[in-house]
Amino acid sequence: MIDRLSERIKQLNNPSVVGLDPTLEMIPAEIKERYFAELGETPAAAAGMFFEFNRGLIDAFADLVPAVKPQIAMYEKYGLDGLGAYIDTIAYAKSRGLIVIGDIKRGDIASTAEAYAAHIGGTKIGEREFDLWQEDAVTLNPYLGSDSIEPFISYCNQCDRGLFILVKTSNPGSNELQELLCEGEPLYMKVAALVAGWGAKAMGKCGYSRIGAVVGATHPEQGRALRAALPRIFFLVPGYGAQGGTAEDLRGYFDKDGGGVLVNSSRGIIAAYRKAGTEDYAEAARQAVLAMRDDLNRVRCG
Amino acid sequence: MIDRLSERIKQLNNPSVVGLDPTLEMIPAEIKERYFAELGETPAAAAGMFFEFNRGLIDAFADLVPAVKPQIAMYEKYGLDGLGAYIDTIAYAKSRGLIVIGDIKRGDIASTAEAYAAHIGGTKIGEREFDLWQEDAVTLNPYLGSDSIEPFISYCNQCDRGLFILVKTSNPGSNELQELLCEGEPLYMKVAALVAGWGAKAMGKCGYSRIGAVVGATHPEQGRALRAALPRIFFLVPGYGAQGGTAEDLRGYFDKDGGGVLVNSSRGIIAAYRKAGTEDYAEAARQAVLAMRDDLNRVRCG
Numbered sequence: 008m009i010d011r012l013s014e015r016i017k018q019l020n021n022p023s024v025v026g027l028d029p030t031l032e033m034i035p036a037e038i039k040e041r042y043f044a045e046l047g048e049t050p051a052a053a054a055g056m057f058f059e060f061n062r063g064l065i066d067a068f069a070d071l072v073p074a075v076k077p078q079i080a081m082y083e084k085y086g087l088d089g090l091g092a093y094i095d096t097i098a099y100a101k102s103r104g105l106i107v108i109g110d111i112k113r114g115d116i117a118s119t120a121e122a123y124a125a126h127i128g129g130t131k132i133g134e135r136e137f138d139l140w141q142e143d144a145v146t147l148n149p150y151l152g153s154d155s156i157e158p159f160i161s162y163c164n165q166c167d168r169g170l171f172i173l174v175k176t177s178n179p180g181s182n183e184l185q186e187l188l189c190e191g192e193p194l195y196m197k198v199a200a201l202v203a204g205w206g207a208k209a210m211g212k213c214g215y216s217r218i219g220a221v222v223g224a225t226h227p228e229q230g231r232a233l234r235a236a237l238p239r240i241f242f243l244v245p246g247y248g249a250q251g252g253t254a255e256d257l258r259g260y261f262d263k264d265g266g267g268v269l270v271n272s273s274r275g276i277i278a279a280y281r282k283a284g285t286e287d288y289a290e291a292a293r294q295a296v297l298a299m300r301d302d303l304n305r306v307r308c309g
Numbered sequence: 310m311i312d313r314l315s316e317r318i319k320q321l322n323n324p325s326v327v328g329l330d331p332t333l334e335m336i337p338a339e340i341k342e343r344y345f346a347e348l349g350e351t352p353a354a355a356a357g358m359f360f361e362f363n364r365g366l367i368d369a370f371a372d373l374v375p376a377v378k379p380q381i382a383m384y385e386k387y388g389l390d391g392l393g394a395y396i397d398t399i400a401y402a403k404s405r406g407l408i409v410i411g412d413i414k415r416g417d418i419a420s421t422a423e424a425y426a427a428h429i430g431g432t433k434i435g436e437r438e439f440d441l442w443q444e445d446a447v448t449l450n451p452y453l454g455s456d457s458i459e460p461f462i463s464y465c466n467q468c469d470r471g472l473f474i475l476v477k478t479s480n481p482g483s484n485e486l487q488e489l490l491c492e493g494e495p496l497y498m499k500v501a502a503l504v505a506g507w508g509a510k511a512m513g514k515c516g517y518s519r520i521g522a523v524v525g526a527t528h529p530e531q532g533r534a535l536r537a538a539l540p541r542i543f544f545l546v547p548g549y550g551a552q553g554g555t556a557e558d559l560r561g562y563f564d565k566d567g568g569g570v571l572v573n574s575s576r577g578i579i580a581a582y583r584k585a586g587t588e589d590y591a592e593a594a595r596q597a598v599l600a601m602r603d604d605l606n607r608v609r610c611g
Contacts, residue, residue, distance in 0.1 A: 028421075030424075031434065043435060047437075048434045048435030048436060048437040049434065049437075050432070050434065050439060050441060052434070053434055078417075078421055078424075080415070080417060080421045080422075080424040080425045081421070081424050083424065083425065083427070083428075084424040084425070084427040084432055085427075085432060085434075085441070086396070086432070086439070086441030086442065087389050087392055087393055087396070087441075090389055090392060091389055094388070094389070112415070112416060112417055112450075113382070113414070114414060114416075114450055115380075115382060115414055116478065116479065116480040116547075117480060117482075119330075119380055119382045119383070120382075122332075122380075122382040122383050122385065122386040123382045123385065123386070125385070125386040125387075126385075130352070130386055130387060130388070132333065132350045132351065132352065132354070132355055132387075133345060133350030134350060135349075135350040135351075137352060137388070139352060139387070139388030139389075140388065148414075148416055148450050148452055149452070149486065150450055150451070150452045150475060150478075150486060150487070151475075151478050151480055151482055151483060152480065152481075152482025152483055152484065152485035152486055152487070153482040153485060154480050154481055154482035155480065155482060173452060173453070176418065176452075176453050177418065178418040178419060178453055178454065178456050178457065179454075179456055180419075180453055180454025180455040180456035180457055181453060181454055182454065183454035183455060183503060184451065184452060184454055184496070184499065184500065184503075185452070185454070187491040187492060187496065187499055188491060188492050189489040189490060189491040189492075189496065190489060190490050190491075194486070194489065194491065194496065197486065197489055198486065201485060201486075245418075
């Protein structure tokens with residue numbers, strides 16, 4: 008997964024990932040009204056419009072970006088119907104050649120982590136094996152420590168899947184715990200040291216580990232420090248665009264070849280049509296992807 | 310929710326919660342074979358047997374315990390079918406008068422937390438409101454800070470629901486980050502201070518907040534320190550039984566009236582029939598619940 012991601016970023020000359028995080032408010036009126044008319048104001052209608060919206064988005068930029076990152080919460084909000092749309096979106100994105108990062112941020116004790124690892128490792132029932140969730144990679148929360156991560160690591164290697172562990176998140180509240188000074192360095196650097204250790208157990212061929220780190224675009228200093236500390240760790244970077252991170256902020260995140268980084272934008276791409284004052288949400292998303300690509304390439308060398 | 314929980318613990322003289330965390334290995338042979346025969350080795354069969362198993366368990370001890378705690382990962386492993394069994398289990402437990410704590414350990418940035426908050430706050434679609442997940446309370450991970458928790462707090466108050474925030478977890482890896490010395494005290498005490506602040510915004514009438522803390526039974530010293538630091542915070546305590554925590558370890562967790570604590574056991578109750586050498590899993594679970602109740606009451610005053 009990490010080798011394919013690294014290669015696709017080079018082929019497409021684009022280190023972006025699009026966050027497929029729909030809300031009802033974002034769905035274009037024509038689509039929304041059609042589903043409400045057919046299915047009423049129901050979870051099934053929400054799920055139907057999310058999947059149609061996502062399909063239109065994926066078709067608009069599948070030839071431009073290496074990956075998409077659906078945020079499972081946006082779907083979980085709509086119960087089983089919503090989660091059905093999450094899975095359908097993943098399957099469709101993969102059918103269009105995209106790498107899929109499931110933004111699930113799970114984290115639990117070992118026996119439970121083993122169950123969550125079905126997201127990337129599949130589910131065995133009797134003699135049969137199912138890949139019910141189908142993500143190529145998922146995000147995880149490190150607060151419970153190594154035994155909460157290890158069940159996933161073996162699947163990374165067995166099934167060539169990936170992980171991105173929260174290190175320094177993009178939100179304002181991230182300073183409350185992540186920046187605490189712990190035995191001489193901020194907590195996020197302690198987490199980074201754990202990630203380096205986990206990462207060493209799952210190296211890809213491209214020079215990066217199958218285990219990456221989530222590093223918010225909104226903290227450029229911390230991003231630079233983390234790049235220096237984690238030369239073999241791929242960064243998944245949220246917070247560009249709508250959350251306030253700029254391409255300039257990301258200069259220190261890329262490695263010397265302009266690699267090692269995947270920058271996420273969600274609202275900035277998928278709701279671009281609203282700012283552009285058009286109903287053609289797919290074309291607006293495509294244009295936003297092109298603008299983001301060029302913006303990022305301005306600052307990365309390589 | 311916290312008032313009802315506190316009251317039910319007193320009425321039943323039982324501070325236990327049963328973790329409904331089924332695995333295929335735990336399902337009695339007769340049930341498993343029947344579902345596999347009917348539905349094949351499929352997620353639907355797994356979901357069907359989980360729900361039947363849980364129903365039998367709930368019927369066996371609904372008059373003895375105040376609450377159950379299904380671990381969502383065990384169901385998520387089986388995809389949409391599995392999550393259907395999770396929701397059906399919650400609905401059935403509530404129909405039998407039990408309080409339901411969804412062990413979901415979610416945690417994400419504000420806009421995403423707002424979506425996850427549907428677990429306790431419901432989902433609005435157009436003019437309609439749905440309670441798709443139905444938990445009375447959920448567990449959350451604090452690593453992202455206040456903006457990841459706040460969307461849930463308003464629902465705690467509006468809808469009388471509850472939260473249990475991870476402070477000190479029961480697993481071996483919990484020492485790696487949670488015990489780091491941060492500005493003079495261990496990280497878990499910093500998290501405890503945040504929980505105290507969040508808790509003050511959602512006080513119940515019983516003297517405890519609607520926002521509780523997860524404090525593992527396997528760390529008695531830390532448990533005592535946390536009780537002293539958090540006099541108004543209810544503790545959800547995993548790690549008793551199969552994970553090694555004993556009643557003796559919990560002496561310092563209870564308040565002076567023997568309240569403020571809910572002790573979880575999962576495998577020790579729901580798989581008790583295997584140790585007991587019987588096929589009557591429900592009766593074995595009932596006996597295990599009674600033994601756990603008496604064991605805990607031995608050490609708590611009040």
